[in-house]
Amino acid sequence: MKSLIAFLIAIILAVAGFVVYKSFVLDKKSITKKSLTHIELLDKNCKSGNMNACGELAFAYHTGANVEPSLSKAIEFYERACLGGDSKSCFNLAMVYEAGDTKSNVEKNISKALTYYKEVCDLGDDNATKSIACYKVGSAYEEGIESQRDEHKAFELYLKSCNLGAANACEKIGNSYLNGVGTIQDLNTSARYFERACEGGAIIACNNAGLMAQSGTGLPKNLLQAYSYFNISCNGGYGLACSNLGVLLTSSSKEIANELFINSCNANIASGCNNIGLVAQNAGEYKAALEIYQKSCSLNNDLGCALQKNLTNALQNAINEQAAQEQREQQAQSEVKEKKSKK
Numbered sequence: 001m002k003s004l005i006a007f008l009i010a011i012i013l014a015v016a017g018f019v020v021y022k023s024f025v026l027d028k029k030s031i032t033k034k035s036l037t038h039i040e041l042l043d044k045n046c047k048s049g050n051m052n053a054c055g056e057l058a059f060a061y062h063t064g065a066n067v068e069p070s071l072s073k074a075i076e077f078y079e080r081a082c083l084g085g086d087s088k089s090c091f092n093l094a095m096v097y098e099a100g101d102t103k104s105n106v107e108k109n110i111s112k113a114l115t116y117y118k119e120v121c122d123l124g125d126d127n128a129t130k131s132i133a134c135y136k137v138g139s140a141y142e143e144g145i146e147s148q149r150d151e152h153k154a155f156e157l158y159l160k161s162c163n164l165g166a167a168n169a170c171e172k173i174g175n176s177y178l179n180g181v182g183t184i185q186d187l188n189t190s191a192r193y194f195e196r197a198c199e200g201g202a203i204i205a206c207n208n209a210g211l212m213a214q215s216g217t218g219l220p221k222n223l224l225q226a227y228s229y230f231n232i233s234c235n236g237g238y239g240l241a242c243s244n245l246g247v248l249l250t251s252s253s254k255e256i257a258n259e260l261f262i263n264s265c266n267a268n269i270a271s272g273c274n275n276i277g278l279v280a281q282n283a284g285e286y287k288a289a290l291e292i293y294q295k296s297c298s299l300n301n302d303l304g305c306a307l308q309k310n311l312t313n314a315l316q317n318a319i320n321e322q323a324a325q326e327q328r329e330q331q332a333q334s335e336v337k338e339k340k341s342k343k
Helices: 002-016 035-047 051-063 071-083 087-099 110-123 127-143 151-163 167-179 187-199 203-215 223-235 239-249 254-266 270-282 286-298 302-342
Strands: none
Touching: 035 051, 035 071, 051 071, 051 087, 071 087, 087 110, 087 127, 110 127, 127 151, 127 167, 151 167, 151 187, 167 187, 167 203, 187 203, 187 223, 203 223, 203 239, 223 239, 239 254, 239 270, 254 270, 254 286, 270 286, 270 302, 286 302
16 A cells, blocks of 8 residues: 555655656566565665665655655665766755745755756757756746846857757747847747747647748748648647637637637736627627726736727717717707796
């Protein structure tokens, strides 16, 4: 039972991003009553200078796989393995310090985490962890965390991460070329990186590529391609792409467009609220339109606030005009009655 629990913990840590040592955790033969011997063997090999054994031992203590869990011991062996060149242990250490663990009295330490991430980014031998580590360090330079902001260094690290397979880093490179931040502005190159990021699963990049294909900026103008990118992004859960897709479909399929606007607005995307608000307003559903514009305005959208104000003023003017018209009619009727009474 303890072995099963430890195995499940290992799976949870893997999902969280920690590197799993396959030979120890995933080898069913090692999860037996003889596993203590395996722990002793790892300890012996670690002391003999086998850094992979040190890393496996650290992970065993981290997960409690066939040994009493101890994060302090895990850190001790991770550090030994990392110092000896085991990049997986450096990566796991970085994640430990990035998150911290109050139950084990391990304080969150971003400085230490970044030190280990930098080591993995520079010297790591596993592309998956190396790409994540480079992205983490790039993000720190971009935001000025534990260092001065350096947009060019951030760009270089994102590029390295992108080339190692990180789609979110490719999206960052697309943004850099789009805005000329950390590098020159180059819309064609920006579009290529957005497309690359989209292929890797970065849904916001799909929306960006769609906007460029829709407008013919950085990509040849192609509404079918724009539709494809918006659709991928919208189906991936990005509300703004749903709104953009709705705009694209307004002339050809109003019902689908309206549904997309509603879904986008429900996801707190102000542009979606504005679009469905306009649909309601044009249909004469002024109360519904005002409520939708109010939501957009509450999302700090200037256009939503302006639409709400304009519709409110228009309705008030209409009410005032109706009241004035009724007053004029009453006045006219009174004058007619007065003339008749004089006769």
